[in-house]
Amino acid sequence: MSSLAGLSPVLIANRGEIAVRVARSLRELGLRSVAVYSDADRDALHVDACDLAVRIGPAEAAQSYLNIPALLEAAAASGARAVHPGYGFLSENAAFAQAVIDAGLVWIGPPPAAIELMGDKARARELAREAGVPVLPGLEEDAPSAAAAQAFVAEHGLPIVVKAVAGGGGKGMRVVRAEADLADALAAAAREAQAAFGDGRVFLERYLEQPRHIEVQLLADAHGACVHLGERECSLQRRHQKVVEECPSPAVGPELRARLGEAAVRLAHACAYAGAGTVEFLVAGEEFFFLEMNTRLQVEHPVTELVYGVDLVELQLRAAAGEPLTLVQQDLEPVGHAIEARLYAEDPAAGNLPSTGTIRAWRPPTGLGVRVDSGVREGSVVETHYDPMLAKVIASGPDRATALERLDEALADLVLLGLTTNAGATRALLARPEVRAGDLDTNLLERIAGDLDLEPPADLLPAAALAEQLLAAEAQAAHTTVPLGWRVDGTWGSWRRRTDRGDLVVEGRPGEPGAVHAGEDHWTGAARRVGPGAISATLDGLTRGYAVALDGDVLWIGRGGHQIEVRPAPRGTRDASAGHGVVEAPMPGTVLIVSAATGDAVVRGDVLMVLESMKMELQITAPRDGVVGELTHAVGDKVARGERLAVVESDEEDA
Known part of the structure; x- marks a missing residue:
């Protein structure tokens, strides 16, 4: 019997795309999977992706996905023998890892002691220093006073960064560039850290303005062996949250890769690590400084899998089962290039505010070198309870230029209607000359944000008018109620609808060329259906394809990664200016x-x-x-x- 068989069934203590992705590896290895779900996720994709599912509580994460007793009860009820934490939630919680082990289950992750040590960012910095890994100057008191913080600033200057001791992912983190902002930054970071991690401790560190954010993927077994699988470039960030990641970094050559990898392996040995983990560095030229260690699988792990030809979840499972590492460092060389874009439920044109709703159309891209890790499907309800990431689109190729082109094409082909996403904005980012050249740093996105065209294409609104006319005509032909509030004249030659984007008017019969009016703008156009949820519209002689979907009396239309919604005009006047x-x-x-x-x-x-x-x-x-x-x-x-x-x-x- 395989050593892996003793892990089955495996409870996945997570949700969304990572739960689906872990379940896929388990299925390919012949192992059974157990999903857990909150009331908000009763009909979620990850529930159906697993062999068994157990309810763990209400929608609030504190009462479900962060509820250790509920998760252990689910493991017992399902007969699970092992627990995979995914990432986020309790994945870096040493108490949860220890509770799993104390319950007689296998923890698919590093030892609790390593999680606790590296999860304390101040202690991790000290350990890195002892292991010979470069670190930036910092103030590592658990609760630095305003006076101590001011003294640190006086010694090291500005800017500095306030970080959560127990945190990561940009939560509980504030950059301070003016001494007058120091007290507010300390309070805000502590408050956010307490809310995100249940630990309000923060520390201070010298802040590098334009470094690269480079991380090294580690794999270690329980017998003392450890290797690294190169680096990932994670510099394209917004509010310290990664947006696009790639492997390998365009700025890292073989010599720097070896130095980064050796430093990461030294740190892994220093904390008696086992399993998959990541050491993050800030890199400036050929210099690098320890940032933090993530004692879990990373969101961006697929780019490493595609370049190094491994399944990191499988390797996590084998390490947890006690198998010795079979990978040999000198054999691990990157082949090709892979780039990942995170798909978020957010509105880039409105300052990236969260977007919620029901997904009315979801057609992930396919094609050579394209992989999509998704946690949603048509009908999925996206609410505010959890992280806004919906899916990851990954493209690979023999070189960076090919991977970039494939990723752009994949984002253009992606269809998601029912809420607003960042797919179009990511395409605008990928088209920037700095990104094409690989000239990246952690503040690049902030510097160029004002230059990115985040507005949906202007043709979406007249195409929406033609789509609505077409849908209304189809409904009439089927002897059903004309939808969407269109007013139709007796000759079927004029269509008008009052919307939140102004009056939409189409003069002409459905499918035939006619005048299209949207506010003060005018086109000549016609549309025809080309498939379920798809139309072709010609506007002023230019023909394009569009995805369309109805959500009650709201029409969603999209192309090229962009989407808009067209709603009925509100009744009365909103006194909202x-x-x-x-x-x-x-x-x-x-x-x-x-x-x-x-x-x-x-x-x-x-x-x-x-x-x-x-x-x-x-x-x-x-x-x-x-x-x-x-x-x-x-x-x-x-x-x-x-x-x-x-x-x-x-x-x-x-x-």
Whole structure:
């Protein structure tokens, strides 16, 4: 009997795409899988991807995916023999790892002692220093006082970064460039760290302005052997959250790769590591500095798998089963190139605010060298409870240029309607000359963000008008109710609909060339259906393909990675402009902080409250000078997008 058989069934203590991805490897190895799900995930893809599924609690992560007793009960109820934590949630929680082991189960991850040691960023820095791994200057007190922080700044200068001791992924992290911002940054980082990791401790570190973020993939067994599988380039980030990753790095040659790998392996030996892990570095030229160690599988692991020809989940399982490592360092050389783009539920044109809704169309791209790791399908409901990442699109090829082209084509072919994603914005990023040249650093995206064209293509709106006319005509032909609120004249020659984007008018019969009007813009066009959820539209002589989907009386249309929604015009006049002092929620979420009270005098830009959604904090500010006349919500309240939060009354009457 294989040593792996003793692990089956394996409970996957996670959700979304990583749970689906782990289940796939288990199935290929002939092992059974157990999914866990919250009430929000009852119909999720990962539930159906596994052989068995167990409910673990309500939607809130603290009562489900972060609930250790519930997870252990699920393991017992399902007869699981091992637990795979995925990434995020409890994957780097030493107490959970120890509880799994104490329950007589196999923990598919590093020893709890290594998780605890490397999870404490201050202790990890000290261990790295002892292991001969370069580190940046830092202040490693558990709770640095304002005075201690000011003294550190006086000695090392600005900028500095405040980091969560127990954190990662940009949570509990603030960059300070002005001493006046230091106290607020300490408080905000501690608050966010407490919310994200249950540990509000922070430390300070000298901040490098334009380094590369390079990480090294490790594999170790329980017998003292350890190898590295090269590096991943992770410098394209927004708010310290990775957006695009690749392997190998375009800036790392064989000599630097060997030095980075040797440093990572030394650190793994120093903490008695076993399993898959990642050591992250900041790299400036040929110099590098330890950043942190992730004691789990990384989101971006597929690019390493494609370049090194391995299944990292399988190797995790074999390490957990006690098998000796069979990989030999001198045989591990990168072959080709792979690049990954994360697909997020967010609106790039609105400052990357979270997007929620029901996925009405989902057609992942296919093609040579394209892989999609997804946690969603048509009908999936995306809410604010969890991380906004929906899927990962990975492209590989014999060289970097080929991989980039394949990734761009894959994102263009991807269809997801029902909510807004960053696919189009990622294509704009990939087209930048800096990205094409591999001239990357962690602040590049911030510097060029204002130059990226994040607006959906202008042809989507007239194409939407033609699509709606076509759908209405099809409904009429099928003797059903004409949908979407179109008004049709008696000759079927004029179609009009009032929408939130203005009046849409099509003059001409469905499928025949006619005038299309959207607000003040005009085209000549026609559309025809070319398949389920797909139309071809010709506008001013140019023919393109579009994906379409209905969500009640809302039409979604997309092409090239972009999508828009067209809604019926709201009834009445919404008094929601900044000129009227009405403040509405720009995203769904939970009220985290209320900073003002009714009657307070405020100036434009003052923070009224803070919302939290999909692990993101957003400050809600006063739209003008005045007095807070209305505050509608308290801490802990759930709010919907567009819901009224406050009114700031002017001292003068509105004109």
